[in-house]
């Protein structure tokens with residue numbers, strides 16, 4: 100039994116999210132899952148991008164890094180390659196993860212580094228005041244789609260599966276206990292784990308509210324879904340509107356993580372090696388001086 104508690108992750112910086120924002124539920128779930136797993140603040144790294152949700156590392160006592168918009172997965176992959184022992188998480192918004200960071204998203208899913216990716220999916224660009232995002236439903240009126248969004252919405256869980264992801268889940272910010280369980284499973288999974296989180300934005304998304312989700316979400320584990328069955332996972336991933344599944348949609352055990360397969364790291368992660376073991380510093384200096 101670990102003596103790490105949720106309080107260990109408390110910071111003196113108070114969140115500036117709007118009252119009622121779904122990010123509070125996600126924040127609580129994340130702290131709870133780390134405490135439950137006995138991961139101490141110095142053993143975890145939380146990387147974010149830019150957005151309302153991406154402010155999260157600022158509010159938490161943990162190794163935190165707010166990167167640039169759309170790039171947290173690339174930075175997190177570098178950290179994991181350097182230090183395999185670190186529990187690496189990425190927390191960012193739907194615009195960050197699936198829009199500007201969409202290319203990193205699909206390639207990280209197929210690369211399979213041991214990173215847990217929590218996406219605060221409010222279906223809008225909230226920080227910049229209400230432009231439509233890749234997950235905004237087709238036809239929705241926003242500040243940048245006054246006549247309705249033309250494009251079809253991205254289905255992130257289906258995309259992750261198509262790219263070969265080995266752990267794909269969906270949570271709901273209004274069910275933080277359930278979400279904490281999903282985050283725990285994602286952290287335990289030794290590969291890339293996507294946890295797309297339905298996150299009400301009480302200011303810029305007045306349609307997908309707590310009540311709207313509350314009437315629709317159902318738990319996959321209670322419905323007898325088998326996450327090891329890829330065909331069943333594809334069917335579940337296609338469900339939306341009247342019934343929205345939350346829980347582990349797909350998992351695959353035994354696939355090696357990316358960092359375990361990089362030949363240059365056969366002798367161990369960089370943090371465990373001396374600089375002279377990794378490179379001939381003298382030769383490098385002579386070449387570039």
Ligand SMILES: Cc1ncc(C[n+]2csc(CCOP(=O)(O)OP(=O)(O)O)c2C)c(N)n1
Nearest residue numbers: 149150151152168192193194195224225226
């Ligand atoms: C390269 C770059 N392009 C655009 C922006 C402006 N920008 C900041 S946050 C953001 C959208 C954030 O949306 P999302 O990731 O969904 O986060 P949310 O605010 O909804 O939590 C944009 C477009 C930026 N900071 N950097």
Ligand code: SF4
Nearest residue numbers: 117120151225300301
């Ligand atoms: S604008 Fe929306 S996403 Fe941003 S803090 Fe407020 S409720 Fe949360």
Ligand SMILES: [Mg+2]
Nearest residue numbers: 192193221223
């Ligand atoms: Mg968003």
